[in-house]
Amino acid sequence: MRFAALLATAMLVSGGAFAADVTYGEHGMALFGGKDGLYASHLPMFHAPHDYQVILQVHVANAATDAALRKRLDGKTALWTIAPEKFELSRLAPQAPSPLKQFKADLVQGHFEQGGKTQYAASTIVVDNVLMFRKLSPEQHASSIATYMQIGSGQQRYLVKHIDGRPDYDHILSYRAAPGAATDDITVIKQDLRQPSPAELATALHTRCDAIKGTVYYYTDDLK
Template sequence: MLRTLFLSLFLSLFLLASSLAHATPLTWGLHGMVLFGGKQGLYASHLPMFHAPHDYQVVLQVRLADPALDARLRQQLDGKTALWTLEPERFELARLLPAAPLPLRQFRATVVRGHFEKDGKAEPGYGAAAIIVERVLLMRRLSPAPASSASARYLQVGDGTQRFLVKRIDSRPDFEHIVAWSSPAQAPHGDIVVAKSGIRQTPIAALRAQLGKTARLRGTLYFSTEDVR
């Protein structure tokens, strides 16, 4: 009887371990992204939420695996502020962490002109484009706890004269904001910090005041409060 009990316990533990090993990872899902950039660089910003599997703010520097398609896309985006998004295949978002055991360096996605969950349309010619992750510029897990910050802090994205400001999500509720601007070649790359008024969009004038007189703000690429309430 003891032998039977031991075998039963062993089998239960084996089945439990097997079940855990094949459980869906907490960050597995369809991780939509805002796509932006131009000839000097191509970037993707994950659309975060305060719950799994989307509870990470992620900004990537990317390129398309096909050089011809990559050049074409950069040309289409260059100097414009129209909204483009990516609808990727499902993957585990945590694998983008630099220290992940099996880091994700490529995924496939549909390139969409507009918002992929709203009125966006798949851009002809790209199909399920292979997206190469060149650099992880920002990856931070979001806390679901209510929080408030008196200032809005923007990450600068881009190494040349064509740059972007991506607001860091640091409050709940908060807002997503991506702004395009043209920079002097030697402008600093540090964060831009401005006063914040709840979840109202940061005025362009406030950003311009922090960037300096030589900066040319090209406009907002994306603003939303829907997903980070």
């Protein structure tokens, strides 16, 4: 009996098949950022284990890889993704009893499930900060506005849309902020699943239209 109890405990600790956490799975993420910071946005769905919107600030444990990756990204809009080992997404929740501090992942140029090419295999990703952790509702509901969270506080920033309706769209974009610009969330009128135009976003940010550098990630298929 003692051996069986120890085996069960070991499987739970290791994240084996015995583990009952419904958030256990392979949680792909969009990767973006540059010299001022690296960020990972979980690619969510409206069903377990992926029914959470999670945004992380991260770095790569290997300093040379981290520096090379930041240089290659550096505010650009080309899509990169993270294909991680399986883990419990709940461990990224605020005040999680066993918080996830790091995980192994392939860093992929392009979408890891849509022909992307691995550039840095089996990298150790260190979680520096959890910027957002929200459970998504599976109910069909409409929203008349789109709210975007600002990420970054310097000149190079990003906007990530709050997923707050169903159907909805996952949207990350890059923009260049004016010195001293506010870091508050912004809102724009939501028109079905259409991306807001640069002009709409610029108006909400009180900046010039050419400050909007472009979309890093936009996807609707998993959020219908």
